[in-house]
Amino acid sequence: MEELGKRAMAGDMRAASRLIRNIEDNIPDTHKAIKHIFPHTGKAHVVGLTGAPGAGKSTITDELIMAIRKKNKTVGVLAVDPTSPFTGGALLGDRIRMLRHAEDPGVFIRSLATRGAMGGLSKAVGDGIHVLDVMGKDVIIVETVGVGQQEVDIINHAHTVIVVLVPGMGDDVQAIKAGLMEIADIFVINKADRDGAKKLYKETKNMIGMGKWTSGWEPPVLMIESVMEPHSFARSVAELYDKIEAHYQHLVDKNILVDRAHRKVVTELNDALKAAILDPVLKKLMADGEMEGMIAKLKTKATDPYSLAEEVAQKYMKDI
Amino acid sequence: MEELGKRAMAGDMRAASRLIRNIEDNIPDTHKAIKHIFPHTGKAHVVGLTGAPGAGKSTITDELIMAIRKKNKTVGVLAVDPTSPFTGGALLGDRIRMLRHAEDPGVFIRSLATRGAMGGLSKAVGDGIHVLDVMGKDVIIVETVGVGQQEVDIINHAHTVIVVLVPGMGDDVQAIKAGLMEIADIFVINKADRDGAKKLYKETKNMIGMGKWTSGWEPPVLMIESVMEPHSFARSVAELYDKIEAHYQHLVDKNILVDRAHRKVVTELNDALKAAILDPVLKKLMADGEMEGMIAKLKTKATDPYSLAEEVAQKYMKDI
Numbered sequence: 001m002e003e004l005g006k007r008a009m010a011g012d013m014r015a016a017s018r019l020i021r022n023i024e025d026n027i028p029d030t031h032k033a034i035k036h037i038f039p040h041t042g043k044a045h046v047v048g049l050t051g052a053p054g055a056g057k058s059t060i061t062d063e064l065i066m067a068i069r070k071k072n073k074t075v076g077v078l079a080v081d082p083t084s085p086f087t088g089g090a091l092l093g094d095r096i097r098m099l100r101h102a103e104d105p106g107v108f109i110r111s112l113a114t115r116g117a118m119g120g121l122s123k124a125v126g127d128g129i130h131v132l133d134v135m136g137k138d139v140i141i142v143e144t145v146g147v148g149q150q151e152v153d154i155i156n157h158a159h160t161v162i163v164v165l166v167p168g169m170g171d172d173v174q175a176i177k178a179g180l181m182e183i184a185d186i187f188v189i190n191k192a193d194r195d196g197a198k199k200l201y202k203e204t205k206n207m208i209g210m211g212k213w214t215s216g217w218e219p220p221v222l223m224i225e226s227v228m229e230p231h232s233f234a235r236s237v238a239e240l241y242d243k244i245e246a247h248y249q250h251l252v253d254k255n256i257l258v259d260r261a262h263r264k265v266v267t268e269l270n271d272a273l274k275a276a277i278l279d280p281v282l283k284k285l286m287a288d289g290e291m292e293g294m295i296a297k298l299k300t301k302a303t304d305p306y307s308l309a310e311e312v313a314q315k316y317m318k319d320i
Numbered sequence: 321m322e323e324l325g326k327r328a329m330a331g332d333m334r335a336a337s338r339l340i341r342n343i344e345d346n347i348p349d350t351h352k353a354i355k356h357i358f359p360h361t362g363k364a365h366v367v368g369l370t371g372a373p374g375a376g377k378s379t380i381t382d383e384l385i386m387a388i389r390k391k392n393k394t395v396g397v398l399a400v401d402p403t404s405p406f407t408g409g410a411l412l413g414d415r416i417r418m419l420r421h422a423e424d425p426g427v428f429i430r431s432l433a434t435r436g437a438m439g440g441l442s443k444a445v446g447d448g449i450h451v452l453d454v455m456g457k458d459v460i461i462v463e464t465v466g467v468g469q470q471e472v473d474i475i476n477h478a479h480t481v482i483v484v485l486v487p488g489m490g491d492d493v494q495a496i497k498a499g500l501m502e503i504a505d506i507f508v509i510n511k512a513d514r515d516g517a518k519k520l521y522k523e524t525k526n527m528i529g530m531g532k533w534t535s536g537w538e539p540p541v542l543m544i545e546s547v548m549e550p551h552s553f554a555r556s557v558a559e560l561y562d563k564i565e566a567h568y569q570h571l572v573d574k575n576i577l578v579d580r581a582h583r584k585v586v587t588e589l590n591d592a593l594k595a596a597i598l599d600p601v602l603k604k605l606m607a608d609g610e611m612e613g614m615i616a617k618l619k620t621k622a623t624d625p626y627s628l629a630e631e632v633a634q635k636y637m638k639d640i
Binding site: 031034035038039041042052168258261262265266268269270271272273274275276277278280281282284285291294295298299301304305306307308309310312313315316317318320 | 601
């Protein structure tokens with residue numbers, strides 16, 4: 001497994017791919033590879049791209065790759081997609097996107113599926129970023145859907161967070177903006193040729209105006225026209241990349257890159273603690289069939305979940 | 321705390337409200353109240369309503385309350401909303417909604433905020449449902465946003481899951497459908513007067529056609545016109561409630577309510593185990609300042625998260 005880490009560090013794309021699959025499948029020994037590469041991480045600029053489904057994140061990522069490559073930088077992409085037995089992994093659109101960059105060794109795109117009832121996706125994203133990082137990718141884009149806590153955990157791995165909004169999605173957009181406001185560094189209003197774009201722009205600006213931006217960076221709001229206007233679209237995304245670079249430079253200049261690193265590291269540590277403390281207990285309970293016995297008791301209401309959990313804690317934990 | 325549980329069971333709305341706030345704030349002793357009420361739970365029909373932001377879930381919930389009340393049943397609503405320092409809790413729209421039903425003692429609406437870096441929201445939802453359940457609410461609606469794993473955990477607490485889609489939200493809708501397909505019992509296409517509604521209907525039907533519905537229930541797809549047509553909207557939502565009741569009846573008739581209970585109970589047990597095993601370790605590490613020391617080490621890359629987590633596990637866990 002360490003060997004796999006070494007080979008990924010040496011730029012072996014097949015080794016890197018296998019490592020990312022192992023991370024995704026939560027193969028226990030994968031930690032050994034990550035331990036090995038961890039000291040060499042931290043060089044890439046990690047960019048998070050989030051927003052509601054249908055906001056056009058994939059299209060923006062695709063064009064962003066072009067903009068980054070034009071500046072002679074290499075790119076890694078981790079696309080975090082919901083999956084199901086119905087689709088069997090990455091969606092068709094992703095495969096097409098990957099093909100578009102397939103000939104370019106400076107681009108490495110992988111999707112990470114949302115699997116496993118107990119989450120662990122944030123850990124997978126953190127480890128995946130480390131792999132792309134030691135492969136020497138200059139910029140790593142993490143593309144994720146949604147607004148839940150898990151998505152915030154995922155986006156915590158990024159230095160620069162882009163939130164993509166679109167006009168005409170109703171009142172709940174307020175809720176997204178609210179949930180993501182604290183972590184957004186750049187807002188993008190996509191499909192800005194649609195009705196309601198100006199209104200959304202004003203609302204976003206107003207909301208930003210109400211925030212306190214102690215780091216000295218007030219999130220800019222960029223308007224991007226729909227992909228129907230390819231030329232203008234490419235130009236807008238190139239502008240977006242300028243803002244992304246400006247944000248990174250701001251972090252460096254103000255000496256606050258370390259704050260972002262803090263956020264990243266806290267998330268990673270929490271993920272690792274869960275994997276080391278909670279997961280082995282769950283595994284043990286499942287292997288022994290104890291879990292099933294507990295579930296049966298709960299169904300008949302012979303006991304309650306908290307009493308059971310306390311018994312388990314007494315059995316497996318030292319006194320704290 | 322047990323007293324609070326007793327009073328909530330006796331129908332005391334203030335006690336129930338306080339209990340739900342305690343659950344939300346993760347007050348440790350709250351478990352005592354839940355232990356007390358747990359044996360008396362399981363009477364309510366729990367309905368989960370999920371979908372992307374902007375899909376109009378809140379409006380549907382609001383009308384659903386009316387439809388349920390018309391059948392002389394009582395309703396509890398748990399609205400799980402993203403929150404932030406910017407909005408300070410429930411959004412304005414929620415407060416307005418609550419006012420609409422404020423005079424009706426048969427309706428009890430509470431929002432649950434998404435707080436705390438380590439999640440725990442699914443646990444809060446599970447416990448919140450128990451409170452509404454022992455208050456004697458016939459139907460409990462859990463309304464949640466998004467498509468992430470956490471949202472799936474939340475929706476696992478429901479017997480009947482409704483997924484709300486809207487036309488014109490782009491390709492990613494495929495991804496939502498994929499992610500939610502396995503857990504959806506009823507699909508609603510809202511704003512069905514919009515362009516693309518028929519296309520979305522067909523796509524959804526096709527996707528359902530590809531699934532294997534071993535329980536004998538194939539999810540129906542309902543079209544609901546925008547709220548702009550109040551009369552037709554109310555009629556469609558009344559129809560939706562008929563389907564919801566039909567689904568519950570199906571679960572009872574086929575003797576598979578117990579399968580749903582299984583899903584609920586597994587989620588609750590997992591939540592409780594995390595609270596009993598992982599959370600105390602995290603609290604201890606934070607109280608001792610040990611967490612900060614570890615974070616500092618990670619920032620300088622003096623060590624890696626997995627090595628640290630293993631040390632913590634050795635310190636606090638018995639051999640497994």
